[in-house]
Amino acid sequence: MSENNAIALVDCNNFFVSCERAVNAKLKERPVVVLSNNDGCIISRSDEVKQMGVQMAQPLFQVRELLEAHNTAIISCNHALYHSFADRILNILINEVGESSVELYSIDEAFLDAGPPDKLKLFGTHIRDRILKETNIPVSVGITETKTLAKVANHLAKKSAKTKGVLDLYHSPYTDVALKRTEIGDVWGVGRRSAVKLKERGINTAFELKLADPEKIRGYLNVFGARTVLELNGIKCLPLETTERDNKSIAHTRTFGKALSSREEIRNAVFFFTTRAMEKMRWNGLATRSVSVFLQTDRHRPDPYYYSNACSYRSIYHSDVTSEIYRWVASCFEQAYRPGLKYRRAGIVLHELAPAKTISIRLYDQADFERWSRLNRSIDELNLRYGRDVIRPAILHDKGGWQSQSTHRSNDANHNVERERLGLGKTFSRSVRFL
DNA sequence: TCTGGGGTCCTAGGACCC
DNA sequence: TCTGGGGTCCTAGGACCC
Numbered sequence: 001m002s003e004n005n006a007i008a009l010v011d012c013n014n015f016f017v018s019c020e021r022a023v024n025a026k027l028k029e030r031p032v033v034v035l036s037n038n039d040g041c042i043i044s045r046s047d048e049v050k051q052m053g054v055q056m057a058q059p060l061f062q063v064r065e066l067l068e069a070h071n072t073a074i075i076s077c078n079h080a081l082y083h084s085f086a087d088r089i090l091n092i093l094i095n096e097v098g099e100s101s102v103e104l105y106s107i108d109e110a111f112l113d114a115g116p117p118d119k120l121k122l123f124g125t126h127i128r129d130r131i132l133k134e135t136n137i138p139v140s141v142g143i144t145e146t147k148t149l150a151k152v153a154n155h156l157a158k159k160s161a162k163t164k165g166v167l168d169l170y171h172s173p174y175t176d177v178a179l180k181r182t183e184i185g186d187v188w189g190v191g192r193r194s195a196v197k198l199k200e201r202g203i204n205t206a207f208e209l210k211l212a213d214p215e216k217i218r219g220y221l222n223v224f225g226a227r228t229v230l231e232l233n234g235i236k237c238l239p240l241e242t243t244e245r246d247n248k249s250i251a252h253t254r255t256f257g258k259a260l261s262s263r264e265e266i267r268n269a270v271f272f273f274t275t276r277a278m279e280k281m282r283w284n285g286l287a288t289r290s291v292s293v294f295l296q297t298d299r300h301r302p303d304p305y306y307y308s309n310a311c312s313y314r315s316i317y318h319s320d321v322t323s324e325i326y327r328w329v330a331s332c333f334e335q336a337y338r339p340g341l342k343y344r345r346a347g348i349v350l351h352e353l354a355p356a357k358t359i360s361i362r363l364y365d366q367a368d369f370e371r372w373s374r375l376n377r378s379i380d381e382l383n384l385r386y387g388r389d390v391i392r393p394a395i396l397h398d399k400g401g402w403q404s405q406s407t408h409r410s411n412d413a414n415h416n417v418e419r420e421r422l423g424l425g426k427t428f429s430r431s432v433r434f435l
Numbered sequence: 436t437c438t439g440g441g442g443t444c445c446t447a448g449g450a451c452c453c
Numbered sequence: 454t455c456t457g458g459g460g461t462c463c464t465a466g467g468a469c470c471c
Contacts, residue, residue: 038439041439064437106442223445252441
């Protein structure tokens with residue numbers, strides 16, 4: 001992109017809630033929250049709920065009464081639905097500016113190369129209107145010189161009704177006003193810890209950070225902090241990353257529906273998680289050579305104490321064969337497991353991923369390995385076509401006390417009718433990261 | 436009673452080598 | 454009694470993001 005081109009950040013408003021509302025119009029009249037797996041935490045809130053003071057990731061039980069008093073719709077998450085919406089929105093953006101001008105940053109936001117600074121507000125409004133019309137999802141658009149400033153602009157576009165969801169601050173005299181109104185903790189890249197450090201040094205707003213000496217900031221934050229200062233000054237440090245990068249790790253971790261102590265049951269859960277992670281890995285054309293497994297007891301109820309342990313295995317060869325990875329995972333599990341404890345959470349992470357096509361040849365059993373690898377891919381395809389787990393390893397049980405408790409799942413039959421109408425067929429996205 | 440999940444990057448410090 | 458120094462690699466942990 002040209003150095004002078006503007007950057008736009010397109011960010012979906014209350015994304016998961018907006019998806020649920022897009023397929024169920026009745027929800028538009030009520031406050032809505034979407035819950036995490038297990039229905040434990042609130043992971044998406046409608047504006048009304050935000051106004052009640054409910055925080056992101058707040059446990060449901062702490063605010064259940066408040067929500068019910070306001071007739072709030074409480075919904076279990078449905079990630080397949082959110083991904084199909086994300087996919088369609090991405091396609092619209094690509095259609096508008098071209099694939100090489102879109103950086104998909106997360107499931108619900110993307111940076112765009114907005115081109116030369118000409119009619120930016122009009123451009124933003126067009127994008128916003130089109131996405132709303134075609135998907136029912138409201139988005140906000142912030143446009144400026146750098147990504148960090150675009151975050152600020154987007155934040156204000158969301159908060160201020162006057163902007164109608166689009167704020168163009170490209171070389172604008174209002175940028176400093178915007179920065180003065182932005183608390184230091186709301187700056188992109190400044191988390192809780194850094195915010196404390198900066199406040200101790202008298203830096204309380206984005207504007208004060210803009211005026212700071214980047215080298216000093218690097219001293220008590222890190223190189224990121226220094227970059228943030230420059231970005232706030234309109235100097236591009238973070239380029240648009242428009243080519244898709246391979247994942248460096250893939251994880252599948254869950255809190256169990258209830259605390260478990262049975263070795264068998266927990267092992268089953270870990271194998272189940274492994275299978276899911278492997279599917280995702282193969283779908284992305286990757287192979288792994290190191291895995292780690294972790295087990296944790298309930299950190300909120302240490303009984304008799306909080307136990308958390310992670311064990312890793314590293315192979316000399318990369319692999320994408322489920323049965324082989326099972327063996328790695330099993331050895332990690334045996335190391336991490338201590339009898340007599342009640343476990344509440346477990347997970348597996350695949351590290352050191354590499355494109356499956358480029359992994360090194362094995363000295364002894366290359367032919368066998370390739371056969372197994374092909375078999376796994378065929379199974380993936382069958383499962384994709386005929387339904388998940390139509391074919392699965394005999395070792396795998398998808399039932400157990402570890403399963404999530406989702407009691408607020410929205411009615412799938414209703415969804416399907418509405419999804420049909422919106423053209424949300426059986427899309428399976430390769431483009432949206434963080435599957 | 437009830438408390439999410441999936442990622443990335445940076446840094447300090449230890450191990451090791453010559 | 455005197456007791457090097459520089460470089461690289463790896464890892465765990467911290468911080469941050471959505």
